[in-house]
Amino acid sequence: MRYGAGMIAPPSHRATAALPSSSDLVEDVLERWPSTIPVFLKHRMACPGCPMARFQTIAEVADDYGLDADALLGEFAQAIAAEE
Amino acid sequence: MTPLAPDPASLRGLRLFSGLDAAALAEIVRSAHTRRIGKGTTIFSQGDRAALCHALIDGRVKIVQTGADGQQLVVRYIGAGEMFGTAAVFSGGIYPADALAMVDCVGVHWTAATMGELMERYPRIALNALDIVGRRLQEVQTRLRELSTERVERRVAHALLRLVRQAGRRVGNGVEIDFPLSRQDIAEMTGTTLHTVSRILSGWEGQGIVEGGRQQVTIRQPHALVAIAEDLPRPETPEEK
Numbered sequence: 001m002r003y004g005a006g007m008i009a010p011p012s013h014r015a016t017a018a019l020p021s022s023s024d025l026v027e028d029v030l031e032r033w034p035s036t037i038p039v040f041l042k043h044r045m046a047c048p049g050c051p052m053a054r055f056q057t058i059a060e061v062a063d064d065y066g067l068d069a070d071a072l073l074g075e076f077a078q079a080i081a082a083e084e
Numbered sequence: 085m086t087p088l089a090p091d092p093a094s095l096r097g098l099r100l101f102s103g104l105d106a107a108a109l110a111e112i113v114r115s116a117h118t119r120r121i122g123k124g125t126t127i128f129s130q131g132d133r134a135a136l137c138h139a140l141i142d143g144r145v146k147i148v149q150t151g152a153d154g155q156q157l158v159v160r161y162i163g164a165g166e167m168f169g170t171a172a173v174f175s176g177g178i179y180p181a182d183a184l185a186m187v188d189c190v191g192v193h194w195t196a197a198t199m200g201e202l203m204e205r206y207p208r209i210a211l212n213a214l215d216i217v218g219r220r221l222q223e224v225q226t227r228l229r230e231l232s233t234e235r236v237e238r239r240v241a242h243a244l245l246r247l248v249r250q251a252g253r254r255v256g257n258g259v260e261i262d263f264p265l266s267r268q269d270i271a272e273m274t275g276t277t278l279h280t281v282s283r284i285l286s287g288w289e290g291q292g293i294v295e296g297g298r299q300q301v302t303i304r305q306p307h308a309l310v311a312i313a314e315d316l317p318r319p320e321t322p323e324e325k
Contacts, residue, residue: 046314051249052306055259064307 020076022059022069026050029058029076035083036076043067094118094141094192097165100212108206115202118192127169127183127191134172134179136193140164143189144251144263148272149181158272160223161186161263163250171217173199186264231275239274240284241313244294244303257295259306264299 020029020036026047029036040047045065047053062069095101095109095116104112118141121127127138130150145162159181162168172179173196194202203210230239244261253262271281285301288294293308294301303309310316 044316046310046316050310051245051252052259052303052310055248055252055254056306061307 019080020058020073022062022073023057025054026052026056026058026061027054033076033080035079039072039075039079043072094190095139098139098167099165099216100139100167100170100209102212103208104206112202112206115198116192116194118190121185121189121191123185123188125185125189127185128179130179130182132179134169134175134177135196137167137170137173137196137199138183138191138193139167141190141192143191144186145189145191146184146186146269147181148184156272157275158269161247161250167213167216170199170213171220174213236274236276236280237284238313238315239276240270240281241309243270243273244301244309245313247301248303255302258302258304260300260302265301266299267296 017024020033030040030048030053037048043065045061047061056064058072059069062072095113101109101112121143127145128134128136140162142164145168147159147162147168149157149159151157162183168183169179199209203213230242234242247261247265248259251262253260267281267285268278270285271278274281285294285296288309289296291305291308293303293305293312295304296302
């Protein structure tokens, strides 16, 4: 994938981080940790499959849906742990 | 329309040729014609005999269909790495729409006979073509549903999201659609009038959801646009006047 001027490059820790963080792009989280998808759906978030997912961070979408980002990250961690 | 030296690397992004080895790609490039296409050029016209399969290496092309009543509909936008005019070639008929270069482009094309021979030699190309046509058909079905069932506001939101998927670019204050796009273009994409699109976009600008220059659209509140398109509960916007 090409990153044009002004686009956000993938976070450098992406390959090594064990869990999603609030600054990760939503699409990266969905791709790397598919077990988080039910968490998005449970909160009636439209992120899976959304064309904006590659431009928005977890912190931004948590805010959009009026959710606490840390609580959401906690639920992601639980879902990922249950998977492993 | 200056001919260019063929470059196998230019075909790498094309889904039609994915999964082929370097020797096959080299042969495909040798049988292709590459050229520069100036902004505003009509690459083919609605009603012309479909004689060439086209692919875009760089630039942007608009596929526009004109109805019997003269009403224009933007069928789709073509970006780098996409094929166009190909389905018409294999249905043995005429191009169903015009293809217009929106910016200076680099394009590549094959005659129908050459593409047929390549497909017989490399069945992978035919399988890839089926995949491309299948996806297009799904898009068309989605659009048909939008046109027949959705309020025009949702249709405009969906049109912008489709363009974001194809040509979105993160900028400081939101997500920009990275090519010239007029309100008339949006009207032609959504089967509505310029007046209606202007009213909807002005409303969204007033709410701070989008920001439009004369030929540019930036989505300032991505989630608010998604909420309109998907009929989600509308987010709280305390800054809304």
